[in-house]
Amino acid sequence: MRADISESSRLAGRALPSKRLLCSETLGWQSMLARTYHDPAVTEEFTTAPSSELTLVIALTGTMQIESRKGRGWHRANYRPGSAGLTAPGNVSVLRWQSTSAQPLESLHLHLPVDEYWAFDSLLLDDPLVAAAGKALKRALDESAPEYYAESITQMLVAHLMYTANKKPVVEPLPIGPSGLDQVTEYMRARLAEDIRLDELAAQVNVSKYHFLRMFTRATGQTPHRYLTGLRMTRAAEMLQDNEKTVLQVAIACGYRSPGQFAAAFRRRYGVSPTEFRNFG
Template structure:
């Protein structure tokens, strides 16, 4: 299976996870391609994971070329139309990760980044974080937070125009309470950055920055702690099974809950229950 216009075979995608601000796709690429047209509505990053490519890009009448190796990244602005072709420069299986970012994450007044080749450790680490999130079936709130931070970095790294004045400081205590109450009320659901930012009338980009300024945590990390605290409380005070507690606290499985619980509390949910009851 391949995405329309892309001569590659889709290996996996985050589409089933309900992420809102970002979609990650992984492809196996052919060794040689004829020239093909590309145009996307998202801000797109392509990162090579295996293989070596000689990639050429034509915007207008002029071809540009670069050599890609594992870790190389290209960035395409939303709505940007060009022509691509490539040829393998080594007999190695060729695979790539495509990160499609919501263009609404680009701050008002900033230029959407565009670069045939970008060497940036932060971008590489962010794409890897999203790939790990796909492995873990992470919730939308985490993926959206990574996406917002990645876009902010790209706008700064690739080049931005002057940005319109935005709200400074942090969220008020009332706004933080409104967001936290929403988290508690929707604990079993896949809470998104879009939902939380709408509560206080901010863009996702600015909400992420102001929430962290107010609480010292990203929304994803804060929600994870809320879920785990509620899970610990339920383990101590109710006879619910670990699986039932996991689902009620927003985890997809008992295993996912147990892994997160162990990282936070240093023991399994079952051991925590026994310790809290003096068993």
């Protein structure tokens, strides 16, 4: 997977008849481009713009009948929440659709840097994993999640799509050794205040981001994101007991942008708010 997003993907939204709602660029995400749209109930025939990245569109709300022109004919599919369409890099689609329910139509558009040789077009993907990834990424946009979290989702999503394409076998990575694991976890501990990227961690053991994700999860039983959150919560608890810093200062030192995000994560871990934890201590 490449780590850059092309200008063609950034401009692709201009060809859509839809109204943009959220965009990952405002959050500083760089490894993928994610945007949500409010789609019109009915649209006449239009042509999408080509993108240098793989384009994945996932329906979020509403149902509709969508058609894609192939030569002189039209291919038809029925979309519901979780249904998805896929366009390979450099390709375009001629589309039209009509809503089949009173619920507004919303969709998530992902532009994902991939190796072009396995990418494919599909008018309809009804895949539970793709649907779940779409919901998780929509929530990440809504909650202004760090790129690290979104990137871990898209890494698994791209791996799943590559497997679905059935054009390249998935190679099992070698397990991560104790020294490599120590190196990665020490890198995390030294940078708890930073927005650590998955490729930074993978670089510590000289593997791809996808292989690192699998290796780390296999070695620890947790994703890197969950493991990092655990380290941050442990550090936060220690700092709160010292009473030397305010809750906001503790939040920033542990990598959280706001007291609200920090308090929510802390409560999930310890069952109480940071202030309550400090008072109990």
